[in-house]
Amino acid sequence: MNEQQILRAEVISKDQMQEPSRRLYLLYHELRPSESQYSYVVETGMFEKHVELFVQLRKAKSSGLWPEVTFDDGHISNFEYAAPILQSRGLTAQFFITVGWTGNRDGYMGWPELRALHESGQSIGAHGWTHTLLTHCTEKDLQTELSTARLTLEDKLGTSITTMSLPGGRYNRRVLVACEKAGYLQVYTSVPRAETLPLGATVGRLNIRGDMQPEWIANLVQPDRSALSRVGRQYRVKAAAKGLLGDRLYEKLWALLNRKEPDSDAGGDNAE
């Protein structure tokens, strides 16, 4: 390394130091050029406004949370609309793919689109094989949903795949252990919360609806986290109503035990 290279390395690391380490991961699904009555479909015009906000927050080196974009399912609109919009603003996102749908389900990306997406610098992760809720899977099904999905993506794209997003956001301790065994380093959930880099084993996300204005997102990522805390509380109330509690304890256990096998009765359904 010559002196100039060393100097440049110092500049880069100083720059990186200035990047806030707190993030808010956002979860998108499908984009459409026109309005839709489906609550999780986002109009392309609205997505452009969101992206503009993300660019502004990065430019301002805002001291709040930096939004990060993720997409679940592998809808064709991710390739047709989302990727060009992101690329035009120099942003990248993570696209979680339902691998068994690739190339054989109408409305979803095929391998050529996925390859192009990967080659253009976007990140690819897995979203199961059939989109079955993992909490309902047998051990054998989990193998297909997790291992086969990962190995197929790696084989077809020629890259290592280490992230997984949970279909329907559903998980428990058994699912997290299976994800780890299948070779995933991070599991993305639908629990809205702030994350700190470097990321832990589970990554919370805010599910984005079509009616969420950029101003509303801007409010959530402010240094004062009261708006995000409120959203987190609302999520927990809804999850309680749907009988989805218990996840957070499983998650903590998984993080704690890290690479070790958890003991069989370590779970608990009373935890939040």
Ligand SMILES: [Zn+2]
């Ligand atoms: Zn999904």
